[in-house]
Amino acid sequence: MVEAVKFYGKTGGKWIMKLRISMVIMAFLLFLAGTTMAFADEIIGDFVDKINPFEKLELGGYFKNETSLGLRGTSKEFMKINNIFDVKANYVFNDSVEFFTELKTWYDATYDVEGRFRDLSHKEKNIKLRMPIKTEWLRECYFDVYTSKLDLRLGKQQVVWGTTDGVRILDMINPLDYREWTLKPYSESRIPLWMFKAETELTMNSHVQLLLIPDYEPNYYAPAGSPFALRTVVIGAQAAANPYVNITTINEAPERKLENTKIGLRWRNILESGPLSGLEYTLNYLHTYSFASSAYKRVVFPQVTLTRRAEQIDVFGFSFAKSITKGLIGNFGKGWTIRGEFAYTKGGAMNYGTDKTIEGTVDTDQYNYALGFDKNLVDNWAISFQFIQLIADAKDKFSDGYTLLFGPTRGPLDKIETMATCKISTSFMHERVKPELLIIYGDDNDWRISPKVNFEVNDNWLLTAGLHIFEGKETQLNGQFDDNDQVFLEAKYSW
Amino acid sequence: MKRMVLLFGMLFFALGVFAQGLEYGELYFPKDGMSADAIMRIVYHNKYSLFAQDYKLPDCQILYVDKSGFTRKKEAIRERIVKAGENGLSYKDLVVVTYPTQAKGLAILTWTYEDSAKDQDTWLWIPSLKKIRKISASEGDDAFMGSDFTVEEVSTRGFEDETYKLVGEENFKGYTFEHTKELKFESKPCFVIECTPVKPHWYYSKRKVWVDKETGGNIFDEYYDKNGKVFKTRFIEWVWYEPDTKRYPIQLNLECKDLRTGHRTVILNKDMSYDTELDERRFTIRMLERSKW
Numbered sequence A: 001m002v003e004a005v006k007f008y009g010k011t012g013g014k015w016i017m018k019l020r021i022s023m024v025i026m027a028f029l030l031f032l033a034g035t036t037m038a039f040a041d042e043i044i045g046d047f048v049d050k051i052n053p054f055e056k057l058e059l060g061g062y063f064k065n066e067t068s069l070g071l072r073g074t075s076k077e078f079m080k081i082n083n084i085f086d087v088k089a090n091y092v093f094n095d096s097v098e099f100f101t102e103l104k105t106w107y108d109a110t111y112d113v114e115g116r117f118r119d120l121s122h123k124e125k126n127i128k129l130r131m132p133i134k135t136e137w138l139r140e141c142y143f144d145v146y147t148s149k150l151d152l153r154l155g156k157q158q159v160v161w162g163t164t165d166g167v168r169i170l171d172m173i174n175p176l177d178y179r180e181w182t183l184k185p186y187s188e189s190r191i192p193l194w195m196f197k198a199e200t201e202l203t204m205n206s207h208v209q210l211l212l213i214p215d216y217e218p219n220y221y222a223p224a225g226s227p228f229a230l231r232t233v234v235i236g237a238q239a240a241a242n243p244y245v246n247i248t249t250i251n252e253a254p255e256r257k258l259e260n261t262k263i264g265l266r267w268r269n270i271l272e273s274g275p276l277s278g279l280e281y282t283l284n285y286l287h288t289y290s291f292a293s294s295a296y297k298r299v300v301f302p303q304v305t306l307t308r309r310a311e312q313i314d315v316f317g318f319s320f321a322k323s324i325t326k327g328l329i330g331n332f333g334k335g336w337t338i339r340g341e342f343a344y345t346k347g348g349a350m351n352y353g354t355d356k357t358i359e360g361t362v363d364t365d366q367y368n369y370a371l372g373f374d375k376n377l378v379d380n381w382a383i384s385f386q387f388i389q390l391i392a393d394a395k396d397k398f399s400d401g402y403t404l405l406f407g408p409t410r411g412p413l414d415k416i417e418t419m420a421t422c423k424i425s426t427s428f429m430h431e432r433v434k435p436e437l438l439i440i441y442g443d444d445n446d447w448r449i450s451p452k453v454n455f456e457v458n459d460n461w462l463l464t465a466g467l468h469i470f471e472g473k474e475t476q477l478n479g480q481f482d483d484n485d486q487v488f489l490e491a492k493y494s495w
Numbered sequence B: 001m002k003r004m005v006l007l008f009g010m011l012f013f014a015l016g017v018f019a020q021g022l023e024y025g026e027l028y029f030p031k032d033g034m035s036a037d038a039i040m041r042i043v044y045h046n047k048y049s050l051f052a053q054d055y056k057l058p059d060c061q062i063l064y065v066d067k068s069g070f071t072r073k074k075e076a077i078r079e080r081i082v083k084a085g086e087n088g089l090s091y092k093d094l095v096v097v098t099y100p101t102q103a104k105g106l107a108i109l110t111w112t113y114e115d116s117a118k119d120q121d122t123w124l125w126i127p128s129l130k131k132i133r134k135i136s137a138s139e140g141d142d143a144f145m146g147s148d149f150t151v152e153e154v155s156t157r158g159f160e161d162e163t164y165k166l167v168g169e170e171n172f173k174g175y176t177f178e179h180t181k182e183l184k185f186e187s188k189p190c191f192v193i194e195c196t197p198v199k200p201h202w203y204y205s206k207r208k209v210w211v212d213k214e215t216g217g218n219i220f221d222e223y224y225d226k227n228g229k230v231f232k233t234r235f236i237e238w239v240w241y242e243p244d245t246k247r248y249p250i251q252l253n254l255e256c257k258d259l260r261t262g263h264r265t266v267i268l269n270k271d272m273s274y275d276t277e278l279d280e281r282r283f284t285i286r287m288l289e290r291s292k293w
Helices: A002-035 A043-051 A122-130 A231-240 A479-484 B002-020 B036-047 B151-156
Strands: A057-070 A078-092 A097-108 A138-146 A150-157 A179-182 A193-203 A206-213 A246-252 A262-270 A280-289 A294-300 A303-309 A312-323 A336-354 A357-376 A382-394 A416-425 A433-442 A446-456 A461-471 A486-494 B054-065 B071-082 B089-099 B107-113 B121-126 B131-135 B162-171 B175-177 B182-184 B189-197 B206-212 B218-224 B230-241 B248-258 B264-270
Touching (some): A294 A357, A312 B131, A336 A382, A336 B131, B036 B162, B036 B189, B175 B230
Parallel strands (some): A246 A303
Antiparallel strands (some): A057 A078, A078 A097, A097 A138, A138 A150, A150 A193, A193 A206, A206 A262, A280 A312, A312 A336, A336 A357, A357 A382, A382 A416, A416 A433, A461 A486, B089 B107, B121 B131, B162 B189, B175 B182, B189 B206, B230 B248, B248 B264
């Protein structure tokens, strides 16, 4: 009992109460899902089909609740009570022309329920966190034109390059929403852009893709005070609160002008014959603007002027993926898929200085690569391993005692940052139960461990429960969220 | 002398064709007096529709039924183009899941090679990632899409994976297709063949197959465990597809039962068509990227 009191401390009663509330929510969702088990037919889907007056209009969507509860530190509170409504519609004009749109809106009740968010400003709470940003409700909206040798897609969309999972090496077309760090799948956190995409055929398995992107959005970051505010954002907010300095921030984002149009080119080929048959490879080029702006600081005490500039960068890269379909020697290696990608980014810039303190900005090229290895093991078990290195090369020298600074944490950045990921997954009960364990490791002993399990209640209901555990130094990617360990539950009804 | 050379040449050519199996685009049927090997070659030829140029299945329903009767459903579109050995490829396959919504859009492109020692090449369009992933071939004994069918039963098992013994010929006793409670194929004349897997310690020790003499289709399988006990049965309703002047044997309905758990999987195929001159472009990853869901 004494131990329990120590553990819970003064906030123990509050913690237990919140735990109970979350248990009630979970129980309610489970009850709701359970009661629909008897109805194998899709109730809402069937209803929508009946009222849909257009034969060529296909509708689908989902309701989803995402609830997470902090487990330690000062965050033994709800970190998310998010309710999402998503609708997709596809209209087929004819065999060659289609229109697709996805609308999504959400309300996260956490920022009203939890008192600790009381101090967030109206803008931060209502615009940056709780409500969709700008036209975020319009997730995707585009026309497709198909011909036998050319596919065109015009509108708001996301385009993905590369072969790695959860790591952005070549996947640089769309910015990301980091308001929940990287806990959401990239398909949900990528910010779609208005663009023109053309994919043309050279030979049966060889294609060239051209992207013209007049649109620009920066990455979205959670404001200071919210659960997944980056350390660099928190440091910036603390500095801004200093009464002895006056900070002015200038954002230099590229205007929506023709000359600022971003251009992407990808050549993709798959070998159909020979010993390397099945080998898929790409060559990529992207002329774009950095989604994470570089900070240029000018100090004339007490005035500090911070210019945030989206640098124009050029990305040159390639990717490949090959399954070893026949053993290299005997059966050695058979069944493994090897994939990788490399990107050389020219024209970027990074801050240098000491931990938390920006001393200056230096032009920096980056060489990033990842290698992945996947295999299906026995009895539906699968393993996926990735090795990643991010190499920063400052073009100008700066004084000893300073290092490049890690963008998200404003902590010292190694010249070579090494990371590894490992995902183990399986399924039981005819794929109704799907457990999965994701481990992300960064050198400097930085960790994220995320076990989860999906349970398919019936054709419509999917429940997910899991944990996110962060470990490491505050200067590292996941370590900065060391106090954000959380348990989460999701209930999704698709129709 | 020239005749002798020609004769030997033709003999070697004939042996070569025989060793490699049956010819693409041709129909074969089992006949009395054939060996177990010859009959099973025909079974596999029919299983993968190698008699046709292409195959289109716009409506495939997969029902997962547990012991209590609780049922989940998946729906998919399946297409196949037979490459007939071009570049070493046997055929290309495309499966697109259309139901339930949470799996809708999942698309699997598979290249199957003639070389039986070579795994398939597989690409997956994953809607939740909005990207294509090259994936490793599943193990043959893995469940196919979580069903009672294994991966090898649906897509990878070939003639070379088992040895065969003709047990006899008999009129099939009939199978009650649980989905409709109909008794099917009663008194159908069949070859009975015992198949033993080449792989040691495989998930079955042997299976007994009833091959329909008329269509050359394996209408019923019994799977035996290492203790010689039947643990699983598989029924396939082979029927004739007869548009115009053609007559192809096709799989209409399938049912696989796990006798240990009482779970069964039913596959209902509707509106199949063959030789519709499918464009090979449909079997490229460009097509996978057209997916929106």
